[in-house]
Amino acid sequence: MRGKLQELESCLSLTQ
Incomplete structure (x- = not known):
């Protein structure tokens, strides 16, 4: 989830 947000x-x- 966090990775997606950063992307x-x-x-x-x-x-x-």
Whole structure:
């Protein structure tokens, strides 16, 4: 669960 969240955050950071 935590890993998935971090992966999503990484994607968001890249798109921002």
